[in-house]
Amino acid sequence: MSWSRGALLGYAGIAFLCGIFAHSLAPYEAIFPQTLPWILAGLLLCLLLPTVRKNKKIFTLFLLLFCALAGVWRFDLARPTLPFNLKPFDPKGFAYVMETNYAPQDPRYFLIEQRKRMTLHIQQSLPGDQGALLAGMLYGERALSDSAKTLFRNAGMLHLIAVSGSNVTILIVIVMRILLGFGISRKPSFIGMTIALIIFVIFVGPQASVVRAAIMGELIEFAPLVGRVPKITRVLLVSAVIFSLFQPWVLIYDAGFALSFLATLGLLTFGTWLNEHIRPLPVIDTVREIVTATFSATLLTLPYSAWAFGNVSLVGLLTNALAIPLVPWVMGTGVFVLFTPVGSIFHLPAQGFLQATLYISKISDYLPWGIWQNVSTGYVFMIGSYLFLFVIWRYIQRKKSYQTKVIHRIPPFLS
Numbered sequence: 001m002s003w004s005r006g007a008l009l010g011y012a013g014i015a016f017l018c019g020i021f022a023h024s025l026a027p028y029e030a031i032f033p034q035t036l037p038w039i040l041a042g043l044l045l046c047l048l049l050p051t052v053r054k055n056k057k058i059f060t061l062f063l064l065l066f067c068a069l070a071g072v073w074r075f076d077l078a079r080p081t082l083p084f085n086l087k088p089f090d091p092k093g094f095a096y097v098m099e100t101n102y103a104p105q106d107p108r109y110f111l112i113e114q115r116k117r118m119t120l121h122i123q124q125s126l127p128g129d130q131g132a133l134l135a136g137m138l139y140g141e142r143a144l145s146d147s148a149k150t151l152f153r154n155a156g157m158l159h160l161i162a163v164s165g166s167n168v169t170i171l172i173v174i175v176m177r178i179l180l181g182f183g184i185s186r187k188p189s190f191i192g193m194t195i196a197l198i199i200f201v202i203f204v205g206p207q208a209s210v211v212r213a214a215i216m217g218e219l220i221e222f223a224p225l226v227g228r229v230p231k232i233t234r235v236l237l238v239s240a241v242i243f244s245l246f247q248p249w250v251l252i253y254d255a256g257f258a259l260s261f262l263a264t265l266g267l268l269t270f271g272t273w274l275n276e277h278i279r280p281l282p283v284i285d286t287v288r289e290i291v292t293a294t295f296s297a298t299l300l301t302l303p304y305s306a307w308a309f310g311n312v313s314l315v316g317l318l319t320n321a322l323a324i325p326l327v328p329w330v331m332g333t334g335v336f337v338l339f340t341p342v343g344s345i346f347h348l349p350a351q352g353f354l355q356a357t358l359y360i361s362k363i364s365d366y367l368p369w370g371i372w373q374n375v376s377t378g379y380v381f382m383i384g385s386y387l388f389l390f391v392i393w394r395y396i397q398r399k400k401s402y403q404t405k406v407i408h409r410i411p412p413f414l415s
Helices: 005-024 036-048 050-054 056-077 107-125 129-139 146-154 165-181 186-204 208-226 232-246 255-277 285-309 316-339 345-361 379-409
Strands: none
Touching: 005 056, 005 232, 036 050, 036 056, 050 056, 056 232, 107 129, 107 186, 107 316, 129 146, 129 316, 129 345, 146 345, 165 186, 165 208, 186 208, 208 232, 208 255, 232 255, 255 285, 255 379, 285 316, 285 379, 316 345
């Protein structure tokens, strides 16, 4: 059991999440509330002993046990603040974050009021579902009509009106380029970007997908400051640990967190692999990336969506391939809607792109065979599906490793 420091920290994070998961199965029951802190203190003292630190196997076992019990204890401390009626492995027991009412003197109250004013201006400039869609794509406002929501759900496009990693990435890139363009060094620029990111998270609401993306963005930008090259899969794990540290119940009781985590994991695994394998095909790079990203994200979220919502949309593979390229254009032209008066001619480009997106969502009406409603799958099927995907991914990794070793064994004069 000889792991590198990075791998050891990764497994420690997994052990912490496993501890939270174990307590999530009995969320309202206290688990050794009096003795668990003393057990953790004893394990910590053992980890500090020179004899334990010299033996890598014993040190690793003690560290993993400490992190797992720390996860149990963290959930135990959160019991008084848990949402009501959590039910393990039951979609009806999901927890939903309610909107918080801030006092007028709270700076967050000002941001919420500005959001309401922006939404009102957009609704006056683009009445109906066009304005609702723009507000949703810009900052996650959920104001689509019931009919439009049904179309977007059937088309697998609801993620377009939820603030996600793409919004956070755009913000980070824009803020960092502006600050660096003014000649500000990287460290002060990072601090400025962090402040902008915090303001943005408060503005759109601390949803699981937003906070997860914000934490990942922070870690990726912070890594070069300390001379490290970020490993995205490890950054994803760290973001899950940090988020679970503050709200431990999200690990299995927040569908938004689960879907965001699974979609990102799909992009980093099957998406990267598939993108490399179809690279030789005569396909435009942007089209190839959209297709592989859509397929991999759908592949990883499909079992969970079928279990949690009873809804499976294979039409999303087509609709997302058509709609995702329009997202930057909608957001770019949508800025003119925010900063120009009602009825301005500058609203026309945004209207065109928004209407095109709404038309794409109607494809689901013409392909009803690709939409399965009221799908009944248990959590055993969901867990089995992910175990099957894990086995496939391990096979791909082993095959790739074997091919690399074979190539390295070929003498130079034969290559």
